[in-house]
Amino acid sequence: MLLEVNEVTRTFGGVNALDGISLAVEKGGVHGLIGPNGAGKTTLINVLSGIIAPSSGRVFFDGSPVHAMPAHRLAARGVARTFQNVRLFPAMTCLENVIAGQHLVAPRPFLPILFCLPSARREEAGYGQEAMACLRRVGLADRVHVPAKALSYGERRRLEIARALASRPRLLLLDEPVAGMRQKGVRQVGSLIQSLAAEGMTILLIEHNMSFVMGLCSTITVLNFGRTLITGSPDEVSRCPEVIEAYLGVSEHHA
Amino acid sequence: MAALNQFFAIYGSLVNFIGINALLALSLYLTLSAGQLSLGNAAFAGIGGYTAGILTMKCGVPFLVSVAAGSLLAGVVGLVLGLPVLRLRGVFLAIATLAFGEVVRIVVLNLDITGGAQGLVGIPNITTTWGIYLALAVSGYAIARLRYSRVGWCFESIREDETAAETMGINTTYYKTLAFTLGAVLAGFTGALYAHLNYIITPGEFGFSVALDLLIYNIVGGIRVWYGPVLGAALLTALPEILRGTGLTAGPIRMAINGLILLLVILFLPNGLASLFERGGRGKPTAFGAAVSEEA
Numbered sequence: 001m002l003l004e005v006n007e008v009t010r011t012f013g014g015v016n017a018l019d020g021i022s023l024a025v026e027k028g029g030v031h032g033l034i035g036p037n038g039a040g041k042t043t044l045i046n047v048l049s050g051i052i053a054p055s056s057g058r059v060f061f062d063g064s065p066v067h068a069m070p071a072h073r074l075a076a077r078g079v080a081r082t083f084q085n086v087r088l089f090p091a092m093t094c095l096e097n098v099i100a101g102q103h104l105v106a107p108r109p110f111l112p113i114l115f116c117l118p119s120a121r122r123e124e125a126g127y128g129q130e131a132m133a134c135l136r137r138v139g140l141a142d143r144v145h146v147p148a149k150a151l152s153y154g155e156r157r158r159l160e161i162a163r164a165l166a167s168r169p170r171l172l173l174l175d176e177p178v179a180g181m182r183q184k185g186v187r188q189v190g191s192l193i194q195s196l197a198a199e200g201m202t203i204l205l206i207e208h209n210m211s212f213v214m215g216l217c218s219t220i221t222v223l224n225f226g227r228t229l230i231t232g233s234p235d236e237v238s239r240c241p242e243v244i245e246a247y248l249g250v251s252e253h254h255a
Numbered sequence: 256m257a258a259l260n261q262f263f264a265i266y267g268s269l270v271n272f273i274g275i276n277a278l279l280a281l282s283l284y285l286t287l288s289a290g291q292l293s294l295g296n297a298a299f300a301g302i303g304g305y306t307a308g309i310l311t312m313k314c315g316v317p318f319l320v321s322v323a324a325g326s327l328l329a330g331v332v333g334l335v336l337g338l339p340v341l342r343l344r345g346v347f348l349a350i351a352t353l354a355f356g357e358v359v360r361i362v363v364l365n366l367d368i369t370g371g372a373q374g375l376v377g378i379p380n381i382t383t384t385w386g387i388y389l390a391l392a393v394s395g396y397a398i399a400r401l402r403y404s405r406v407g408w409c410f411e412s413i414r415e416d417e418t419a420a421e422t423m424g425i426n427t428t429y430y431k432t433l434a435f436t437l438g439a440v441l442a443g444f445t446g447a448l449y450a451h452l453n454y455i456i457t458p459g460e461f462g463f464s465v466a467l468d469l470l471i472y473n474i475v476g477g478i479r480v481w482y483g484p485v486l487g488a489a490l491l492t493a494l495p496e497i498l499r500g501t502g503l504t505a506g507p508i509r510m511a512i513n514g515l516i517l518l519l520v521i522l523f524l525p526n527g528l529a530s531l532f533e534r535g536g537r538g539k540p541t542a543f544g545a546a547v548s549e550e551a
Contacts, residue, residue: 089411096411
């Protein structure tokens, strides 16, 4: 198991956004996280990426405890993420966004750059190629020098994934990667996620697009009211009566 | 040559002031480039200036050593002030540095060693015009190159979106403190140069209005590229002389025109005067411009 979540709770005031969640994410798999609005999906991703600390419970990444770590140290361990309400660097171009995302893998020391040493020039060319590869991978090779704020909605989501890839993560947390996208974009992102998983990257994603989740994920965890309803294969999950109840409610004379 | 000498006889001190103000504006630019608003850079210049002036005058320390000491002390004070405040986000740094500036001014006003309200008088006149402009050229170049180092990318990322920067592995507290401290060092350095320029420094020269001027230089010149604050400082420092040349005397009119320029820039050039000088295409994406081509 690459990621283990153990009885994690998170309270905001009197509200239990996460109420004792446990789940395990397998190495190299695509793990889906679904549930009705307000189930705690984004809160869980925020805890897993270190944006907020859990109120109690433990999180293990690759065997070591990470629940008390700030986001930047978790990132250094190999956790990257995207945001539900895309958080790019708006004034930077696509290429610059990805270059900024290379923070953990590109030291870019100041002195060689100050003196324009050939070694710095060589390294920079290498990083540039790598950044281009990330952009090509998400299908933004023709938007290299376009500022992020000028991109379409779907392009922004893909650029955010490219920026996350730039840090060569081991675990990628995607918060609604295809929300608001058209069919073509959904298919593109789907095959991108599949190819990343095939290379051994582990992916945990939140998504409301059910056909997308069912077709892509090997394991799905359903959350409701901050608790885990079920973890299982897409088949098991779609047949589970509690899941149907959580999504559709239950009519009174059957209750 | 004679014409140049005449120009310097008349405008020498203006040229010096432009250089000093440009350096101070750059010191704030460093902090702004990481998205942090400091209103304490005038006070850091004061710390550097008084430290260096006192060392040179009363302890007989060589010029360069006292300048280094002034810069260092300003940096240390900046670090001590920045560490607790920069753990927080938002306007806290602006408020803390605003208060800090007043504290420095009042302390300097009331100490004996700083000469109180009369100022520190009789500092040897060592700083030269070429010295100021050498410092400006070196710091301008270093800041321009810093932009493409890891530190520079961190500053830019934090300014654009602090949360996203944090999740990319950037220790935002560290880099914000670094930006603030580097700004304090450059401000202290400039203050030390300034102290050795005019025989005298007074507390008022490092007050709140100067801190605000530095911010205006940056806004008018532009905070996206290193030469923006230099342009802004040059234009607004020379403005009274330009106005005198056109027959308008300084005074209230100067303030009005200052405000008008600021307003016009904010309305029509959101990225400052520097955006007038940018080439048609996008700015250089990497440290060496053409290192990445689109069809690569």
